[in-house]
Amino acid sequence: MAVISARGLTKTFGEVKAVSELTFEVAEGRITGFLGPNGAGKTTTLRMLLGLIRPTSGTALIDGRPYRELTQPRRVVGAMLDADSFHPGRTGRNHLRVLAGTTGVPPARIDVVLDQVSLTRDAGRRVHGYSVGMRQRLGLASALLGDPAVLILDEPTNGLDPAGVAWLRTLLRNLASEGRTVLVSSHALAEVAATVDDVVIISGGQLQYSGPLSDLSHARTTLEDSFLRLTGSAS
Numbered sequence: 001m002a003v004i005s006a007r008g009l010t011k012t013f014g015e016v017k018a019v020s021e022l023t024f025e026v027a028e029g030r031i032t033g034f035l036g037p038n039g040a041g042k043t044t045t046l047r048m049l050l051g052l053i054r055p056t057s058g059t060a061l062i063d064g065r066p067y068r069e070l071t072q073p074r075r076v077v078g079a080m081l082d083a084d085s086f087h088p089g090r091t092g093r094n095h096l097r098v099l100a101g102t103t104g105v106p107p108a109r110i111d112v113v114l115d116q117v118s119l120t121r122d123a124g125r126r127v128h129g130y131s132v133g134m135r136q137r138l139g140l141a142s143a144l145l146g147d148p149a150v151l152i153l154d155e156p157t158n159g160l161d162p163a164g165v166a167w168l169r170t171l172l173r174n175l176a177s178e179g180r181t182v183l184v185s186s187h188a189l190a191e192v193a194a195t196v197d198d199v200v201i202i203s204g205g206q207l208q209y210s211g212p213l214s215d216l217s218h219a220r221t222t223l224e225d226s227f228l229r230l231t232g233s234a235s
């Protein structure tokens, strides 16, 4: 059974059909890139997977159940959608402490995830003084706090410097090799090509491709070539 599965997933906002009849699966133990041009419907899809908005029709399942029906959702799924949603007056460590308290995660996990994202040294600083990359790392730490089997990350490389991007690539690979399911949306196609096993590409809310990266990009065709062709965005 696929760990993440979308079946006929559709969302309309008034006149706008943001996501249309989307069907795809995301396998465990692999990194899957979720790609599409601006406005393609990626964030809307991720928000439906995470139970933040209700599909107009179709289903979004994690471990065979809608997110809202998972008994301990934070322990099953770690998500990073908006890395800028922290209380600015809290320190990084306090943010994680509050999150651990509300989600029933053992406090001992706080030091583990701070170390995992290399934020231990800055954990006592208030978030309003954090750089963009440090906020991204805190977002990742929050996603990892419940030691989840599934990670859903929206643009996690945003604001990371080149060393940070390389670090994230290794982190995601390690998480996948532990058997976790990793779904990552991104516009950074060269980085995606260097990181993922599978890709799901959408455009105009509709599925354009779902499958192994190796079927899309090879010696003469880059992921960017395929993306531009599949999404009709070639100029």
Ligand SMILES: Nc1ncnc2c1ncn2[C@@H]1O[C@H](COP(=O)(O)OP(=O)(O)OP(=O)(O)O)[C@@H](O)[C@H]1O
Binding pocket: 013, 016, 017, 018, 036, 037, 038, 039, 040, 041, 042, 043, 044, 045
């Ligand atoms: N709450 C909302 N109300 C109205 N329209 C919305 C809402 N959320 C998203 N949309 C519309 O749905 C479409 C898909 O938006 P979405 O944010 O999912 O795209 P995206 O692929 O994540 O884009 P980007 O790469 O620019 O972040 C867009 O036309 C957007 O304007």
